[in-house]
Amino acid sequence: MVAPLIEIKDISFEYEQTKALENISMSVQEGDFLAILGPNGSGKSTLLKIMLGLIKPTKGSIKLFGVDSKQFKNREWVGYVSQKSNSFNSGFPATVEEVVAGGLAKKSGLFRRLPKSAREDVKEALEAVGMEAFIDRSVSELSGGQQQRVFIARALVAKPKVLILDEPTVGIDHQNVQSFYNMLASLNRDKKITLVLVTHDVDTVTDRITHVACLNQTIHFHGFKEQLHTMSDEQREAWYGHSVRKIHHVGGSHSHA
Numbered sequence: 001m002v003a004p005l006i007e008i009k010d011i012s013f014e015y016e017q018t019k020a021l022e023n024i025s026m027s028v029q030e031g032d033f034l035a036i037l038g039p040n041g042s043g044k045s046t047l048l049k050i051m052l053g054l055i056k057p058t059k060g061s062i063k064l065f066g067v068d069s070k071q072f073k074n075r076e077w078v079g080y081v082s083q084k085s086n087s088f089n090s091g092f093p094a095t096v097e098e099v100v101a102g103g104l105a106k107k108s109g110l111f112r113r114l115p116k117s118a119r120e121d122v123k124e125a126l127e128a129v130g131m132e133a134f135i136d137r138s139v140s141e142l143s144g145g146q147q148q149r150v151f152i153a154r155a156l157v158a159k160p161k162v163l164i165l166d167e168p169t170v171g172i173d174h175q176n177v178q179s180f181y182n183m184l185a186s187l188n189r190d191k192k193i194t195l196v197l198v199t200h201d202v203d204t205v206t207d208r209i210t211h212v213a214c215l216n217q218t219i220h221f222h223g224f225k226e227q228l229h230t231m232s233d234e235q236r237e238a239w240y241g242h243s244v245r246k247i248h249h250v251g252g253s254h255s256h257a
């Protein structure tokens, strides 16, 4: 059997004063499109940081591509677009090409002038997010959604096998969120990139994903999105910390309040 791309076993994590995660076990298989859902402060970003090896769990273990995280060398296989990347300094003078090429520099050092092959890689990454026409534009002139696509291209240019995104739609207009998720779904389907994202967009995201994990310090549900409606009222309340409206049938509209 192929090892999961990410395998988390019995992880807990505490900040100095705060218990953020408790006994989390879950895995991400190749090809999954997983959404991690949960209320504010439920530990979603903390879980992503543990997956990325940015922080170490207080307890438990994590394997990446079947290898213990401590021994894992191929960090470029795991791409990351952080929550902060779209709160971009609008005075920053870089072009789209320069920002995306920054994702290559991590691999091969800084370039004074971009080699031809690197420019091709940058173009390919921009095509994957529908931004190839913007290659010579200044990033500061782009909308929030366009900037976010550029930051995804910056992660894609390093050719990751799995891409982790922390609340990627923050700062994107409501009417552009659908097409943003369509773009992510096509990365997953056509480019075969495994995706893990944290989001509050339960309504919009559920049609595109394959898997869902409901987190609030601990996992209250993890499985195929089609099974989400099997969550009991008790599980749902424990998950959100207060009574929540049922998530409607999957494949149609979904909501909770």
Ligand SMILES: Nc1ncnc2c1ncn2[C@@H]1O[C@H](COP(=O)(O)OP(=O)(O)OP(=O)(O)O)[C@@H](O)[C@H]1O
Residues within 6 Å of the ligand: 015, 016, 017, 018, 019, 020, 038, 039, 040, 041, 042, 043, 044, 045, 046, 047
């Ligand atoms: N650097 C830190 N130091 C101390 N406590 C922290 C730190 N980062 C997060 N926490 C706390 O840990 C808990 C989990 O935070 P985390 O950011 O993982 O939640 P989240 O689900 O991503 O929240 P949100 O949806 O608001 O982004 C919260 O109670 C938070 O206050």
